[in-house]
Amino acid sequence: MSATLLQFEHFYYGQPAADYQAPQRTGLLAASAGITPELAAATVERVTLPLPPFTANHRAWALVRGSRQQPFVMVQVQRSASGQSVAHYSLLPSDLLRTVGGNLRELLKLLDTELPAFGDGVKSLPLLSITPPQPESDDQQTEDILDLMSVVNNRVEVMESLLAAIVRNVPIVVVNAPEEFKARVDFMAGLLALLPFSVRYAVTFATYSTDANDVD
DSSP: OOOOOEEEOEEEEEOOGGGTTOTTOOEEEEEETTOOHHHHHHHHHHOOOOOOSSOTTOEEEEEEEOOSSSOEEEEEEEEOTTSOEEEEEEEEOHHHHHHHTTOHHHHHTTSOSSOOOOOSSOEEEOOEEEOOOOOOOHHHHHHHHHHHHHHTTTOHHHHHHHHHHHHTTOOOOOOSOOSOHHHHHHHHHHHHHTSOGGGGGGOOEESSOOTTOOOO
């Protein structure tokens, strides 16, 4: 018997291919059936993720809190093959995130390797889906924690401070982080591995942000 797929709405927002050198012209590029222009605009207003200035895996990824109707928003931003700045927004229900249980490797499978290029008009999209994943193995979680300990030079007090900040809902800002996308994701995986499985879904993050972007 096959596992039940978890489905959700998503859309692409950014520059039409013909106008990728005109950053002032942005808009809805493609959307699944449940996305209205008003919902897309409200979501983009809630979170706009900037493109990283560095070239190593030139993308940014975030999971942020949305609204009462759409509790969590996942967004990926990078340039398409045609040079467009495009953001891919996915509206994730709380139940879906609880099922995923903070397994970033499963959420990574939802990211586009390369964002598509879009012309004028709004293209129709099917819903996205994910198969309920198995919990990460104890060995994998141990490896994630050990990797995090290596990052903080095995300083237990730093690990305790990081954990306390998450529990108290205090934002953690990492400056001068490695440019590599994978290194940033691995750091977050280590933090999540410190938490009980039942609460990992509620932790939000961004692999890149600036002072001008409200990412929570």
